[in-house]
Amino acid sequence: MSVLKCLPGLVFFFNSATILKAQEHPKLDAFFKKMAETRQFSGNVLVAENGKVVFRGSYGYADFVTHQPNRADISFPIASISKTITATAVLQLAEKGKLTVNDPVSRHLSGFPYAVTIRQLLSHTSGLPPYNAFFKSALAKDPKRIFTNTDFLPAVMQEKPALIYEPGSSGNYDNVNYLVLALIIEKLSGKSYPAYIQEHILKPAGMTHTRFMPLSDQFNTDTLRHYAFPHLYRGLFDEAPVRSNTIPYVRDYWRTFAVVGFGEYISTVDDLLRYDQALYENRLLKPQTLKQSFDVVRLNDGKPQPQLFGLGWEIEADSSHGKAVYHSGAATGLSSVLIRNIDKHQTVILFDNCHFNAHETGDLAMKILNGESIPLPKYSIAREYGIALQKNGADAARTLLKELMRDTVRYQLSESEMNQLGYDFLGTSNPYHMPERQLYAQALETFQLNTEFFPASWNAYDSYGEALLKAGQADKAAEMYKRSIELNPDNKGGKKALEEILEKKKNGNR
Numbered sequence: 001m002s003v004l005k006c007l008p009g010l011v012f013f014f015n016s017a018t019i020l021k022a023q024e025h026p027k028l029d030a031f032f033k034k035m036a037e038t039r040q041f042s043g044n045v046l047v048a049e050n051g052k053v054v055f056r057g058s059y060g061y062a063d064f065v066t067h068q069p070n071r072a073d074i075s076f077p078i079a080s081i082s083k084t085i086t087a088t089a090v091l092q093l094a095e096k097g098k099l100t101v102n103d104p105v106s107r108h109l110s111g112f113p114y115a116v117t118i119r120q121l122l123s124h125t126s127g128l129p130p131y132n133a134f135f136k137s138a139l140a141k142d143p144k145r146i147f148t149n150t151d152f153l154p155a156v157m158q159e160k161p162a163l164i165y166e167p168g169s170s171g172n173y174d175n176v177n178y179l180v181l182a183l184i185i186e187k188l189s190g191k192s193y194p195a196y197i198q199e200h201i202l203k204p205a206g207m208t209h210t211r212f213m214p215l216s217d218q219f220n221t222d223t224l225r226h227y228a229f230p231h232l233y234r235g236l237f238d239e240a241p242v243r244s245n246t247i248p249y250v251r252d253y254w255r256t257f258a259v260v261g262f263g264e265y266i267s268t269v270d271d272l273l274r275y276d277q278a279l280y281e282n283r284l285l286k287p288q289t290l291k292q293s294f295d296v297v298r299l300n301d302g303k304p305q306p307q308l309f310g311l312g313w314e315i316e317a318d319s320s321h322g323k324a325v326y327h328s329g330a331a332t333g334l335s336s337v338l339i340r341n342i343d344k345h346q347t348v349i350l351f352d353n354c355h356f357n358a359h360e361t362g363d364l365a366m367k368i369l370n371g372e373s374i375p376l377p378k379y380s381i382a383r384e385y386g387i388a389l390q391k392n393g394a395d396a397a398r399t400l401l402k403e404l405m406r407d408t409v410r411y412q413l414s415e416s417e418m419n420q421l422g423y424d425f426l427g428t429s430n431p432y433h434m435p436e437r438q439l440y441a442q443a444l445e446t447f448q449l450n451t452e453f454f455p456a457s458w459n460a461y462d463s464y465g466e467a468l469l470k471a472g473q474a475d476k477a478a479e480m481y482k483r484s485i486e487l488n489p490d491n492k493g494g495k496k497a498l499e500e501i502l503e504k505k506k507n508g509n510r
Contacts, residue, residue: 024055025054025369028054028055028368028369029055031374031377034376035059035377038377038378039379039383041060041352041354041356041361042059042060042070042352042356043058043059043070043352044058044076044349044350045058045348045350045351046270046273047346047347047348047365048346048347049344049345049369050345051280053273054369062074062225063224064225064227073268074224075209075221075224075266076224076266076351077226077263077329077336078265078266078338078351079329079334079336080327080330081265081327081329081338082262082329083178083262083263083312083327084312084313084327084338085265085275086185086193086197087122087311087313088284089197090181090312091289091293091311092200092285093184093188094289095285095286095289099118101311102118102119103117103118105117105121105180105184108187109180111153111156112157112180113156114126114127114128115167118181119311120177121177121178121181122181122293124172124174124305124307124309125169125170125171125299125305126163126167126176126180127166127167127168127169128163128164129161129163129174129176130176131152131175131179131259133159134155134161136159139256145256147256147259149179149182152180152259166300168300169300170299170306171305173307175262175263178261179260182260182262183261193260194212194260200284201284204283204284205277205284208271209268209271210265210266210267210271210272211265212265213265214264215254215258215263215264215331218264218266218331219250219251219332221266226244226331226332226333226334227333228243228247228250228333228355244331244332244333263329269349269351272349273347273349276340276347292310292311293313294315294323294325295310296308296315297310313325314326314327314328316339318363321343321367321370322341322342322344323341323342324340324343324366325339325342326338326340326359326362328358330355333354333355334355335356335358335359337350337358337361339359339366341366344370348365348369349362350362350365379412380412381404381414382413383421384401384404385397385446386421386425386446388400388401389425389442389445394441394442415454418446418453418454419450419459422443422446422467426443426466426467426470427443440470440471443467444464444471447460447467447468451464451480456487458485458494461481461487462484462493465478465479465497468480469497481494481501485498
């Protein structure tokens with residue numbers, strides 16, 4: 001076992017066998033070692049080309065209390081990557097003549113009251129509100145009730161909340177679409193959702209280490225311990241981590257909404273590679289079906305789906321190295337991604353158990369695989385600043401920030417990370433720990449500093465305005481929103497917030 005020492009209080013482990021394998025791609029090896037060293041990655045990664053693994057690595061801990069290292073054979077919740085499995089099942093049923101993607105949902109689910117098609121469910125263009133909107137009345141009557149998929153259609157018919165938009169006229173990513181698809185799979189196959197997936201996808205793909213696990217159970221998977229690292233201002237790994245199943249909001253939510261179809265599978269990087277290869281080898285779907293699923297869906301007006309979704313897969317906007325499709329997944333404390341460059345038969349699979357952006361890291365890995373020169377990662381100034389601000393106050397934190405900015409070899413300041421740090425202090429990104437009223441001063445200090453360092457960023461001013469408004473400083477918030485709109489006239493959210501501030505002021509804050 002080899003040891004990689006990082007910042008004080010942090011030691012990362014990886015298997016010596018992993019090191020030998022990594023030498024097949026030294027640039028990826030160097031990149032991920034630096035990602036781990038700079039505390040921007042903890043988990044497993046596998047990169048393949050033409051079905052052959054060219055790089056794999058395991059970093060960080062599967063259990064941060066016992067310091068059990070991550071290993072490639074540890075099962076991770078893949079979260080919304082599960083949606084591609086659901087989509088594959090639906091398209092299999094289409095190939096068998098059980099449905100067409102243009103069928104209205106009501107053809108297969110009697111009583112479904114909305115003019116929504118299967119294609120719109122697959123591409124997140126249905127306009128359906130989140131699934132909990134359908135259970136409001138029932139939950140109000142019985143707060144301890146547990147809702148499953150079988151409760152959904154009766155609730156839809158009874159509640160009938162308004163659609164968010166006309167089906168096909170816009171797009172918004174929502175789990176509700178895949179809950180409905182799971183119901184259709186069960187209706188047309190005559191099998192339970194997990195039974196169909198096991199027989200028609202996992203088994204033919206050889207995915208022997210992938211299995212269905214309800215979200216309420218995923219916080220205690222095999223040897224992976226499910227932790228939350230919700231705030232940039234905490235010393236990552238330096239303090240006792242928070243078990244995700246002890247966070248009341250998370251624990252109680254998934255106990256109440258025991259619905260499936262969008263995030264219930266746990267897997268390994270090698271099993272996802274088997275899934276990837278089964279798709280390439282057309283063991284799950286025909287070539288023409290796959291091609292259809294990898295084309296961006298068009299809205300009613302002919303414009304592309306805003307998030308560039310096809311039928312179950314999202315299409316990368318950057319095609320400079322070939323057409324790539326992907327799906328990412330996120331859960332409390334976890335992030336994952338499966339990226340497939342279908343032109344070059346390249347695959348990147350990433351599991352992260354500190355909730356860093358797996359998709360962003362995976363895209364960098366794909367660029368390295370295709371010969372792009374990517375600067376090695378640096379330590380986060382935002383994180384070090386946040387820790388200092390929380391522990392030592394604003395003056396000491398600013399002094400540290402200026403000192404670290406002079407060390408351009410090892411440190412970098414990221415506008416997006418500073419923005420995230422501000423929201424962490426504000427308490428709106430993860431409402432699990434400290435009451436947000438205790439952190440307003442730190443939030444305002446962070447957002448203000450971000451506007452000072454990034455004065456051309458409309459988003460920095462917009463976020464600062466939001467924080468000021470939340471802190472009760474409406475006049476100053478209006479100034480920030482005005483500046484944001486000057487920089488970005490298309491900032492609709494900022495315009496709406498400013499209008500509301502001015503309207504309240506006009507009416508004497510009534």
